[in-house]
Amino acid sequence: MAFIRVTSPHAHIATTTGDVMRWVILATIPGLVALSHFFGWGTIINIVIASVTALACEALVLFLRGRPVLFYLKDCSALVTAILLGLALPPYAPWWIVFIGTASAIILAKQLYGGLGYNPFNPAMVGYVILLISFPVEMTRWAIPETLIADGESLPSLISALQAVFIGNTTGIDGFTGATPLDLFKSQQGLLVEQITSENSIFSLASFSGVGWEWVNISFLLGGLFLLYKRAFTWHAPVSMLAALAIMATLFYDGGSSDSGGSVLLHLFSGGTMLGAFFIITDPVSSATSNKGRMIYGASIGILIYIIRIWGNYPDAIAFAVLLMNFAAPFIDYYTLPRTYGHTKSERATRSRDQ
Amino acid sequence: MTQPTSKPMLIKTYNIPGGIHPPENKVQSMQLPLGEIAIPNELVFPLNQHIGTPADPIVNVGDTVLAGEKIAEAVGGLSVPVHASTSGTISAIEDRVLPHTAGITGPCIVLTSDGQHKTIAYTEVKDYHSLQPSQLIEKIRDAGIAGLGGAGFPTAIKLNPSGGIEGQNTINTLILNGTECEPYITADDRLMQDYADDVVAGAELLAFILGSPQRVVIGIEDNKPNAIKAIQTAAQGSSVEVSVFPTKYPSGGEKQLIQILTGQEVASGTIPASLGIVVQNVGTAMAAYRAVRYGEPLTWRITTCVGEALHTQRNIKVLLGTPVQHMLSENGFNATQASRLIMGGPMMGFALPNTDVPIVKTTNCIIAPSQSEMPEPPPAQACIRCGLCAEACPASLLPQQLYWYAKAEEYERLQNHNLFDCIECGACSYVCPSAIPLVQYYRAAKGVIRYQEQEKIKSDHARQRFEFRKLRIERAEQEKEEKRQARKQAAEKAKRLAAEKKAAAAASGEADASKNTAQDAGADPVAAAIAKMQAKAQDPAAEKAKLERAVSSAQSRFEKLESRFIDAEEDQREKLEAQLKQAEVRLKDAKKNLSHFLEAQILETQIESTKPEKPKSPEKADSETNKLKPADEKSLDAAAAAIERAKAKSEAMASMSQEDKLKTQLASLEARVQKAREKLQKAEAEGSEHISAFRTGLEKMETKLATTQKELETLKESN
């Protein structure tokens, strides 16, 4: 009798790519809860719109490319992109913002390059940057955290949130928008750190960074630790990014003078720092591939984030920093091959063999 | 028994990078003691159960043989003999399906057993210390021992790391591999428990042969406590260390084990012996000991028989040559339950196409898993570059990049990423969440690169030959021209002096040329043979058959013509003569082709044997099996002798001093001149029409003689 012929190995670990993606989704829950707690329904609505858009776009393109639609949808990678983008976009952003961002992420940044595994750029960040450049006003209008809402008022209801998102009726949410800690810091450059923090309630009421934002970042950090524990990725990129950012912030803290770039804690725990460190730059597809390479990749992103935050035109910088380093990733790969067993040193991938 | 700790137990081991912890699945087969099964009716002995040249049958169909009797003899250095594992009658010598994943066939001796299991008398050696290591090596080789651990490398070769060269590769460490890191397999575990004394004695024997290295160590993973205890007890009071280290796949890879036990890495492209290390499997050590001590050839081994499609899962003492089918049915095999059939372990073993293949020297395990135990692999998804594979790789490669470049067919990049340092352990495929069959890509890419390199060598050789030939023709033209000039001038006595100078100039050019041709002749048969071999590597058996057919048809045509020629009438003879001549030429050509081809095969074997320990993947070994069919012995020998002569001659030429060379040339020239003179005289006496031709020939030779003489003189003066 004949048996099937399969080449070795015949044993296989049970974890699948779909599992890894589902862990990532699971790990975003603390961050999502924190965001919703402080800013209301906005982020959840973002995520729903983004997810529907992403799945539809992915299915459509797969169908057009003649690929098995369900098989690829099951890897959940489109959902991950959608959720990450939804988390990064300002709450209560108009629905078409979310739609355009997600569609460009899935179609332009992912499928046009050949789908999962072939995209050189992080799709969510491509979507984000396209939006930021095209619709700067909508993209920089963040909600204010619940703590800072005037007494007697509460977060917008689901109804007024949906009205704001889908019919542009912002009356229900007017008065709920305000500057983020990083915005404030940027717009008030020239003052002493002391002054900035004491004069703005978003800082004065916070424990160590900005009201709400510190908790959001802590929650993403927790999710990230879960993923590290699950070995969904290695520590190299996130740790080196955070370390580089912290070192930059320390170097340029300048004793809190009017030239100061802000404290280390401000940089680590506001804006998209933790979301970026554990959910964006750990996207394996678009990052460097060896551990050494990932350390360089992460550290460079950390430095770039600081530079753009302090000297650039945008208050936060994760997306730009990540895309810039996506460009550099293949280059990093060439020069960071690990030392193979039996070789005395690691070699360059581009060396010519005819010497 | 309880406290075998007379030796320090804490032997430092080193960690290896990467590695995985797949479910061990080793308990199933360790519940029962070592089993034995009935002698099968028919046993099959492939002639090539080892890496290297297949053995050559020395029995005929119909012969009766006893257990332990040699039935096939080793051919050349890299080969081992085959012995009958039970008594019976040789029923066939034919091609059978080999234990190979592609289901290829190869020459096998088939034995019908008589069920009596009568054994030949073995010669025992009470104290092997009285023998020379070389004698012991010969005994081990004669017992048909090849590595029992997996690749089947002839053991005798590994035991002679110096290759006969004094002081080369002195061995400081002998390692016995009792790691058995693959899941499911427990054959060595069983062996170390049941034959601990033989294993330790084997270690001592091998150490003696290797010139008593400082360190003799048996390495065992910590998941085999009983085996560890047994070996420690047996090793008490001996100089054999027992080193225990944490379980991790693939600790048992030769290079990995060396790293674990010594902290050293075998440099890429070299063999462990260059570090002064020899690694042998524990089973091999035991077999070697039994071969020396009891004179027992390798006729049985322990094989793990495991998997949920079997009723009884255990280790069996199985006669080599036993068909897998017999072994399975003796253990209650349910074929409908089996999802596949694996020879070897789940990580590196190969799927068998059917159950007709025999158990061979390297068969350490047969797995018959059920559907749920080893389901069909899920369809591969895209690589998400998660890097889990790189984390798992024991060779510190970047499997994801290798995969990427293998898919893109960027072979140069693959080599830059050290593809050839991949040991095909499968750790990367095991962890890949996208279930990509990574190793399959690497094997394919390695195959392509090897092929391309062969092609490149081939075309380089062709180009070189072409250029050499052009050069030779040009030189010859030039010489002719110069000589003609010389003759013309020689005729003019007034310009004698100038003529001589010219001749001297010609001579120096000629000396160069002759030097070149000498080198050429030395290099050429080798180079040509290599190139030919590569050209024909695709299917040497078919090629050989074709060439043989060509010879025999040319032969028969020649013979036919010859007889017709003898019988023919005078007027037809002329026509027939021409035909006959042509046939003769054809026959010669055909014979030449055949002998070239055979030379090439011999050469391949010789080349192989000069770099014996190059790590070989099982696939490669298998393909070699396929490649090297035994050629008929006589012509092989003749061709080998011819090559030897050619080599010796060119070596002799090369080693001669310039002066000696000239002298030899001179002597042969003088002889030729003498002959030519005689011929000329004879021709003149007979008034032949060829006198002028003879004369020019003689003149030519004389000029050459003169220039050589002159050259010799100048050389002598300058000395």
Ligand code: SF4
């Ligand atoms: S483990 Fe598989 S999916 Fe992950 S990087 Fe390696 S090949 Fe790609």
Ligand code: SF4
């Ligand atoms: S098969 Fe090769 S690449 Fe994969 S883990 Fe083993 S050595 Fe590394």
